[in-house]
Amino acid sequence: MNPSDLEKTAGRYAYDGLDRIIHEKARLSIIASLAGYSEGLLFNELKELCSLTDGNLSRHLAILQEADLVQMWKGTRNKRPQTLARLTEHGRRRFLEYVTRLERVVADASQLTRQPESGATLRPRTA
Amino acid sequence: MNPSDLEKTAGRYAYDGLDRIIHEKARLSIIASLAGYSEGLLFNELKELCSLTDGNLSRHLAILQEADLVQMWKGTRNKRPQTLARLTEHGRRRFLEYVTRLERVVADASQLTRQPESGATLRPRTA
DNA sequence: CTTAATTACTTTATACTATAAAGTTAAAAA
């Protein structure tokens, strides 16, 4: 890479749009689950789908709720408390944005499957 | 979601393959950069491309090196120490695996862009 | 020629945060 290339591409791989709150594996898991079920999912369903412990899921849901990505409905079912979680409209948009950024990561990676050296300039080496 | 669905899909969204070491944003940034430059990148080039501070980059490179995802070459250039980082073959394979998992996340998310309720069963509600 | 500044990093102290263990509340079973 020569110096002028750098200027054109500073921050090129910084992936600014990869929002920390969504990027965290457990929460990505939760959000992706909810994305597939627009009417929402119960606490225990999420627990299974995401393979999370009770305490862990509870904390991540609280974080997602504070960020207004997920809304929670508390009710009862067969005299047992039940919590239903679903994506907010804001959460839906933010997730779609996040996925758009992910697609760039995937696109960047496609260079790896091409021939080595493709697109990369040779480095002048002075030992 | 009815109970039998759950059994079929327990852990469906756990995203086990999203290796912690690669998934971390700063390191994903570093690895994706290196993926584009098979001959490697200098410390300062990475710093710019990934918008990282010196200390931060140094630590993440050390972690990637310990995991045998990246190898480092220390030499001098114009009487200055220079560190060149490049993906190991192992790192290349692991990154490709990681990206395969990412593609699943992206595919899961495509449900969001379809009509609401698509593919999801209505939940019987007992308030 | 001695001191200050720059370069290229590395080490460490701190602040953050993911996680599970322990705690809470209420219903059902024993």
Next chain:
DNA sequence: TTTTTAACTTTATAGTATAAAGTAATTAAG
């Protein structure tokens, strides 16, 4: 009426990302 189960929540801890401070070597300044 005591114990167990269910559905969570709270908190203590362990892990870790980050930047501030430190190191070593070169070059510039006075």
